[in-house]
Structures are given as structure tokens and as C-alpha cells.
Amino acid sequence: MATATVNNKNRARSAQDMASDAKRTTKRRINRTLKYALLIFFVIMVLLPAYVLFITSFKGTADADPSRAWYLPQVWETGGWVKAWTTLAPSLGRTVMLVVPSAIISSFLGSINGYVLSKWKFPGANIIFTLILFGMFIPYQAVMIPLTQLVSDLGVPQGIPSLMLLHIVYGIPICTLIFRNYYASVPDELIEAARMDGAGILRTYGSVILPVSAPGFVVVLIWQFTSAWNDYLFAAFFSSGRNGPVTIALSFLAGGQLTDYAASMAGALIASVPTLIVYILLGKYFVGGLMSGSVKG
Amino acid sequence: MLKRAKTWGPSVLLLAPTIILVGVFVYWLIIENFRVSLTNQHTAKPSNKYVGFENYTNLLADPNFQHSLWNLLILTVVFLGGTLIFGFLWAWILEQPAKGEGFFRSVYLFPMSVSFIASGVVWRWLLSSLQTSQPGGERTTGLNRLLDSVGLGALQNDWWSNPTWGIAAIAVPAIWQLSGYVMALFLAGFRGIPDELREAARIDGCTEWKLYRHVIFPQLSPVMLSAVIIIGHMSLKLFDLIRAIVPDANTYDVQVPATMMWVKYIGSDYADAAAIGTILLVLVALVVIPYLWYTSRMEKR
Numbered sequence: 315m316a317t318a319t320v321n322n323k324n325r326a327r328s329a330q331d332m333a334s335d336a337k338r339t340t341k342r343r344i345n346r347t348l349k350y351a352l353l354i355f356f357v358i359m360v361l362l363p364a365y366v367l368f369i370t371s372f373k374g375t376a377d378a379d380p381s382r383a384w385y386l387p388q389v390w391e392t393g394g395w396v397k398a399w400t401t402l403a404p405s406l407g408r409t410v411m412l413v414v415p416s417a418i419i420s421s422f423l424g425s426i427n428g429y430v431l432s433k434w435k436f437p438g439a440n441i442i443f444t445l446i447l448f449g450m451f452i453p454y455q456a457v458m459i460p461l462t463q464l465v466s467d468l469g470v471p472q473g474i475p476s477l478m479l480l481h482i483v484y485g486i487p488i489c490t491l492i493f494r495n496y497y498a499s500v501p502d503e504l505i506e507a508a509r510m511d512g513a514g515i516l517r518t519y520g521s522v523i524l525p526v527s528a529p530g531f532v533v534v535l536i537w538q539f540t541s542a543w544n545d546y547l548f549a550a551f552f553s554s555g556r557n558g559p560v561t562i563a564l565s566f567l568a569g570g571q572l573t574d575y576a577a578s579m580a581g582a583l584i585a586s587v588p589t590l591i592v593y594i595l596l597g598k599y600f601v602g603g604l605m606s607g608s609v610k611g
Numbered sequence: 612m613l614k615r616a617k618t619w620g621p622s623v624l625l626l627a628p629t630i631i632l633v634g635v636f637v638y639w640l641i642i643e644n645f646r647v648s649l650t651n652q653h654t655a656k657p658s659n660k661y662v663g664f665e666n667y668t669n670l671l672a673d674p675n676f677q678h679s680l681w682n683l684l685i686l687t688v689v690f691l692g693g694t695l696i697f698g699f700l701w702a703w704i705l706e707q708p709a710k711g712e713g714f715f716r717s718v719y720l721f722p723m724s725v726s727f728i729a730s731g732v733v734w735r736w737l738l739s740s741l742q743t744s745q746p747g748g749e750r751t752t753g754l755n756r757l758l759d760s761v762g763l764g765a766l767q768n769d770w771w772s773n774p775t776w777g778i779a780a781i782a783v784p785a786i787w788q789l790s791g792y793v794m795a796l797f798l799a800g801f802r803g804i805p806d807e808l809r810e811a812a813r814i815d816g817c818t819e820w821k822l823y824r825h826v827i828f829p830q831l832s833p834v835m836l837s838a839v840i841i842i843g844h845m846s847l848k849l850f851d852l853i854r855a856i857v858p859d860a861n862t863y864d865v866q867v868p869a870t871m872m873w874v875k876y877i878g879s880d881y882a883d884a885a886a887i888g889t890i891l892l893v894l895v896a897l898v899v900i901p902y903l904w905y906t907s908r909m910e911k912r
Contacts, residue, residue, distance in 0.1 A: 436619030456892035457640035544726030546851040582732040593724035
């Protein structure tokens with residue numbers, strides 16, 4: 315403010331101008347330094363738990379003393395990693411078997427739904443869409459008790475098969491939403507042209523929609539992969555340590571009153587590797603999925 | 612009529628699997644759950660005797676359940692407040708183009724890709740209030756230890772081991788995990804504000820504060836609403852994180868309806884578990900239904 319008044323009064327004096335220019339640059343420089351200081355402070359805050367995970371996973375008895383809690387290990391031990399790997403390995407395999415097919419199937423269903431609900435609307439289509447969408451927000455606790463009954467009545471075995479069914483069914487709403495928003499950007503003229511050529515609903519899907527769907531599929535597959543990989547609620551109700559996914563195995567490894575912190579932290583890192591890789595390599599699409607979670611996209 | 616049926620017949624047919632699946636697994640099960648909650652099935656033995664709303668009135672009169680609702684309120688307020696503050700702050704700083712912007716964004720968002728179970732492992736250690744007595748005084752660990760060693764010993768506390776405010780400690784890792792998400796939402800919101808709008812306001816002599824007050828904040832309010840809905844409904848359902856940090860599911864200090872429902876389920880008290888589920892559904896629906904209605908109306912316009 316002061317600078318501005320000085321500036322107005324002495325417009326003619328270029329020396330003053332230069333001085334105020336210099337002032338402004340210093341101000342900008344201070345602002346920038348402050349900004350980066352803040353940004354770096356927050357980076358440290360966010361990465362602090364990751365640092366703890368990493369260092370603790372390599373600690374052995376030599377570093378058991380609490381006074382060494384925040385320091386690098388004196389002796390880098392891999393015992394925790396070995397224990398975590400042997401405990402988690404079988405469940406990691408099961409999680410892959412669970413997550414990959416359910417991500418593929420629910421994204422196909424979502425693609426078909428999104429296509430119909432954006433390009434082949436029928437009376438009441440919007441109401442149906444909103445009703446499907448509501449399934450995305452329900453607390454699963456509100457269906458869990460009869461759901462356990464229904465799944466066993468259907469004869470679906472506990473463990474991976476039940477979980478696959480559940481991730482597919484409860485993944486439909488979000489997949490439908492993402493694809494519906496995505497297909498909204500496909501020009502209606504393309505669909506009309508195909509219709510004019512006498513193509514039906516499925517032929518149009520195959521010849522016009524599917525070829526441009528790749529980015530939508532990437533977003534949906536990543537979303538479904540991550541949420542199924544990280545799920546614990548369904549896993550807790552529908553599987554056990556013997557037949558469950560990695561989150562269950564990890565919660566057994568890390569749970570209990572006396573925890574082997576080296577092994578459980580190594581286990582947490584192992585369990586997070588696949589989703590972290592996806593995030594690092596395909597972060598852009600990951601964010602795309604997040605955004606569509608806000609309904610409006 | 613026939614022609615119309617022909618044009619939208621295939622659409623309905625293609626949607627049929629979804630309509631059936633969602634109809635059964637969402638709507639029918641909600642009704643069925645409500646039915647179970649009206650029975651007296653409090654043991655593993657099947658029982659279909661209807662008791663009306665007795666389970667609900669008993670639950671609402673139960674001090675444990677009241678406490679879990681109170682906890683849920685605190686959790687939601689702290690969780691929402693924290694993620695909105697950090698999310699907005701980060702987006703605001705990163706909104707102007709800056710060197711290394713992408714790096715900061717990726718770091719702030721990374722916790723979102725990790726499961727609550729995995730992050731819970733480290734937060735359980737960080738939020739530990741254990742003290743081991745050793746020669747030379749009490750020794751703490753986790754964040755308490757860090758606070759002590761950087762001279763902020765006064766901030767040491769019992770974290771989640773506190774019947775009134777313990778649940779707020781659970782919000783800390785939740786905030787850590789989801790602030791990046793809120794940041795991403797706000798960044799998208801900032802990007803949606805046309806540059807001309809800001810320029811026009813600046814030419815009209817708007818101060819920075821007025822520019823935010825009258826131009827930017829109103830433009831961001833839909834994003835803010837999305838963030839509140841998403842974080843709010845996540846908070847109502849939060850279960851994994853509490854299970855990962857607190858070993859015993861029946862810990863009074865951090866009991867919320869979602870964990871209490873699990874305890875009832877494990878104890879084969881299906882009627883009470885179903886009633887808690889329905890109560891959670893009502894809470895979520897109170898927030899989500901107006902939101903869905905609002906968005907579908909906005910779309911029509």
C-alpha cells in the first residue's frame with residue numbers, strides 16, 4: 315500500500331520508480347520463499363509416516379529402545395521383511411486373483427450402463443441412474459446382515475469368490491457414473507450416423523463407443539483395482555485369515571496387543587506396493603477417477 | 612406404441628442385469644435389513660418374532676450407543692474441518708503455476724492410494740500413548756517422543772485413549788489420508804474459474820480479499836459441497852482405520868456406530884447389528900439424498 319502511494323505522488327521521478335520496483339521484487343521474492351518453505355514443510359509432514367514405516371521395518375532388537383524411535387536403524391535387519399513376506403505371500407496371490415477379474419467385469423458393466431444411460435435414454439432413465447448412483451453412497455453396514463445370509467444362500471463360497479461377487483456388484487454404481495460422464499463428451503452425431511446406417515444398440519457400441527473408450531477404462535480399472543485392493547470391510551465379513559485378501563492378513567500380522575512393529579511395518583509397505591506403483595505410473599488417471607467421485611465430474 | 616417399445620426395449624434389456632443386481636443387493640437388502648432390525652434375533656438361533664422398534668429405542672437409550680453417536684459427531688467435524696483447511700490451503704498455494712508444482716501435488720495426494728489398514732499400522736505406532744519406565748525417567752514413543760525431542764513436549768497427549776476427545780485423534784490419520792483428495796477437488800475448482808473473471812474484477816479495483824470474497828469463493832462453492840458430502844459420508848462409514856489403530860474393537864473411547872455394529876455382529880446379535888446399520892443408512896441418506904437431488908436438477912438446467 316505504502317509503495318503504491320509513493321508511486322503515485324512521484325510519478326515523474328524515475329529513481330523512485332526503480333526503488334519501488336526493487337521493493338516489489340524483494341516482496342515477491344519473500345513471498346516465493348515463504349511459499350516454498352510452506353510447501354516443503356507440508357511435504358515433510360505428509361512423508362513423516364512413510365519415513366517411520368521405512369526405518370522401523372528394518373529395525374531389530376538393537377534399536378528397540380524408544381529413545382531411538384525416530385532415528386535410522388543402527389543395524390539394518392531384514393528379519394521383519396522376511397517374516398512379513400512369508401506371512402503375506404499367500405494372501406497377495408489371492409488378492410490379485412480377486413482384484414483383477416472383478417475390476418474387469420465391473421468396468422465392462424459400467425461401460426454398457428454408461429453408454430445406455432447417456433446415449434440411448436428411455437423414459438425414466440435419469441431416475442434409474444440416480445437410483446443406481448445411490449448404491450455408491452450407502453453404508454454397507456446397512457445391508458451387511460442380510461447380505462451374509464444372501465451370499466451363503468446363493469452358495470457362493472466364503473473368501474475370494476464371495477468378495478469377487480461383492481466388488482463387482484457394489485462397483486457398478488461408480489463405474490456407471492464415470493462412464494456416463496465420459497460418454498457425455500462423445501458427440502451425439504456419431505451415434506446418430508451409426509443409427510442411420512442401421513446399426514443397432516450393440517453394433518453402435520462396438521463400432522463407435524468401444525474404440526474411444528480406452529481412457530475411460532483406464533480410469534475405471536484403476537479405481538476398481540485400488541478400492542478392491544484396499545477394501546477391508548467386506549473382507550472382514552466374508553473371509554478369514556486362511557482365505558482372505560492381503561488387508562485381512564495384514565490386520566492379523568499387525569493386530570493384537572503385542573505387535574512386532576518391524577514385521578507389521580514391512581507388511582504395510584508390501585501390501586501398499588501395487589497401489590503405489592499404479593499411483594506413481596498412472597497418477598493422472600487416478601486423479602480422473604477421484605474427480606468423478608464428486609458426481610459432477 | 613410398438614415402435615417406441617422397439618426403440619427403448621434394447622436399452623432396458625442391456626440395463627437389466629444392473630437393475631436386477633442393484634435392485635437386489637441394494638434396495639431389497641436394505642428392506643430385508645430393516646425387517647431383521649424389527650425382530651428379536653439377538654442370538655445365532657434364528658428367530659422371527661417381531662418386536663417393533665424396540666431394538667431402536669433400546670439402542671438409543673443405551674449410553675454406549677449414545678457415546679458412539681457423540682464420537683461420530685466429533686470425528687466428522689474434525690475430519691471435515693481438517694481436510695477442508697489443508698485441502699484448500701494446498702490448492703490455494705499450488706493454484707498459481709510454480710516450479711515443481713506436480714511434485715508437491717503428487718506427494719500431497721499419495722496417502723490416498725494406500726489402504727487404511729496399511730496406514731493404520733504406522734499411525735498405531737505414531738499415536739501410541741505408551742510410556743515405558745526406564746532408568747532416567749519415563750520414555751515415550753511415536754509422535755509424543757518426536758514432540759518431546761523438538762521441544763513441544765507440552766503437546767504430548769494420550770491420543771485416542773481418552774473417552775471424550777480420543778476419537779479426534781483418529782481423525783488425524785484420516786485427515787492425513789484425505790486432504791490431498793480435497794486439494795485435488797479444489798484445484799479442479801480453481802481451474803474452472805475463467806481468467807477473464809479475475810481480470811475483470813482486478814480492473815474494477817477489487818482488492819485481493821474482495822476478489823476472493825465475491826468472485827472465487829462463490830465459484831468454488833459447488834466443489835466445496837462435493838468435498839463435504841464425500842468426506843462426510845466417508846466419516847460416517849469409517850471402520851477400517853479405527854480397527855487398524857485400536858486393537859480391541861470394543862474400545863469405549865473410540866466406539867462409533869460402524870465399529871459397534873461389528874461388535875454386535877461378532878456377538879451374533881443380528882437384530883441390533885441390523886438396527887445400527889439402518890441408523891447409519893438414515894444418517895447418510897439425510898446428507899446424500901438432497902445432494903443427489905440437487906445435482907440431478909443442476910444437470911437438467
